[in-house]
Amino acid sequence: MVTTPNGLSRRTLLAILGSAAVTAPLLSACGGNDGGTGGGSGGSGGSGGLSQWFHQYGEEGVEDAVKKWAAAYTASKITVNWVLGDYAPKLQSRLTAGSGVDLFENNAIDVASARAGQYADLTDIMEPVKAQFSETSLKVVTIDGKIYGIPMISDPQLIFYRPSMLQKAGIAEPKTFDDLIAAGIELTGGNQKGLWLGNDGGAGVIKSAAAASGGGLLSDGDTKVNFATADVASALTKLKEANDKQAVLLGSPTDWWDATSFNAGLAAITWQGMWAVPTMVKALGDDVAAMPVPAFGSGKPVVMVSGWNMQVAAKASDVDAAKAAAKAQWIDDTKFQTSFSVDFGFHIPPQTSVASATTQLGSGPAKTCVDAATQYGYAAGPFWTPAMETAFNDAAVKIITSGADATSTLQAAAQTAQQTLDSLAK
């Protein structure tokens, strides 16, 4: 019988190693994964230094600009950590660990983290200037009456289309959701699809539509999930029809937030963020126009507005210094905010005075975006959590691509989402 020097039989040893090999990865897959945070040091290193985290912006030049700006701030030494890859899990694991990050941008301020005391309360620096910020931008940073972030940029998502293609087919700008789908089907032919709404077939657009169908995604003071409506079910059914007729571009090499496929003429109508306006104008010149996600049923048009916000970690090495830096950058220095919003991709500065003074956003599709966001802007707010978004998206995708029954699938998803929402109730 073969034994190892310490008396274990080879089979026992194998069994131990084998079970360790089976269980360890399964469990560790669930543990924190910091995964490497790209360049720069994650450590805030005491001695007055601040570590500031940014996710990787796709546009050329943003990283340099941000680093120069950080270097120009003299009150504290700011080290910019430009995080590649999956930003949220990396950031969250540092926040959970309580070290390595002082200032950070965040596009999903969440209730659990706020209540777990991971974010510094910025109400004192935001309160005096609150009136200058747009309502949608404030909604996402406010939890339980406290303000946890300074809105940096607002990113409206709209429908963009090629006026020349619509003209050629004799189609006017769609005014209702049904018109939009009909136009998409009409404009499909050869290698060109009518609609390009993302590789999942359009769940994001439907979220806009759900928000538009009266009352928003959440209602009754953010206590009730409100997306399982007849309007949303009918919108999803319409979208499925477009998918069945192969009018929707799927399997593009990049997902919806990158306009390459639209710019290459693969689709006539797309759902896209305003950030892509510069690349679209560069590629298509005048032949691109924007419009809000059109009304359907009894609702009104809607423009989903997401955005990024600067926050301070509650466990920052020096919370006051970090707050001062955040205020200097994102409240006081309007010149940089303007540059950040228009010199790379296009974003709307959340401070209304800054936005209106930004001339680059005053013409063409960018102006349409700003106007539409002002008039129809909607943000679901922090009580609409990723788990609820997953439940909604799952339902939408099931209906669009697998042909599940719209009404019952939506209802089941709403139930799951309501469960999550209830667990957040204080």
Place this chain on the structure above:
Amino acid sequence: MSTTTPRRAQDAPGGGAPRGGAGAPPARRPRRAGSALPGTDRAFWILVGPFFAGLAVFSVLPILWSAYLSFTEARGSLTPVRFVGVDNYLRFLTDQAFIQSLVTFGVFAVFIVPVTMACSLGLALLLHELPAAQALLRSVFFIPLACSYVVASLIWKLGLFSGLPSGVANTALSAVGLEPISTWLAQSPYWWVVLVTVRLWLQVGFYMLLFLAGLQRIPKTMYEAAAIDGLSAGPRRFFSMTWPQLRPTVAAVLLLLLVAAFQAFDEFINLLPKNPDTRPPLVYLYQVALGGDRDFGLGSAGSLILTAIMVVVALGQNYFFGFAAAEDRTKRRSRRARRTGTPS
């Protein structure tokens, strides 16, 4: 490891050392080499100690902590807020999305396990018979293993199976007069083609090596004896001689393939848009525990449930196909005796 058993099975009826149990215990080995060779104990701990320490700190402790968290509410924090008993477990077990993820794993395993098994065994058989260039081809098939799943996923997604008519797969379809498919990554059954091919490309070389090793352990003399008895190379020789001899390797490969399929994560998350039908358990757990909600309590409960399922599957698999365990050998011997009328 396992490939020694056939020979031992032949020896056993004769004078083989009894494997513990009834008879007089064989003269035990000197209790431990350490007592004979001074310093061996210390060497053992110096060599193994760091490994055990690492295992304890980075695996055992987190596992224990996660077991503790699974009974608590811990959202956005690794410190539990309150004790919730088995709520997290109940929620997971009734969670449609989790059950769907298990179904996804099941479908994936049904595709990937037999296909990889057949392909790697087929390649091994072809290579084993090859008079020349065996080492070269072995490397050729093994090299993809060095490629990361992420990189391979990107190649598959952007190059081979992009939904555009210009993608490689679509170009090939057009060349033979078929319609291009735009839903490679968005619709069943097309996504299974993409998922299975990428994993097959990455791992077939490794399992081929295992089978080659298994094949090389089969004594040539057996084949010679069979040839004298009139059994030439062909399916019959494969099924009556090679396949039974490969059994331990097959059992090992089967288990490894199942475990690997269970751990599927990279290609699913990198290749496909978010779709509940293509979300294997680990991706779902990742979303629960590390996605935006960071529900560590719920995630821990899920990971323990998943571990339990995996352990049950592994034990079941070992029971049915086992690594030629003792009783298993007996079964085989009696079967063979029945077939041939003589003990082997």
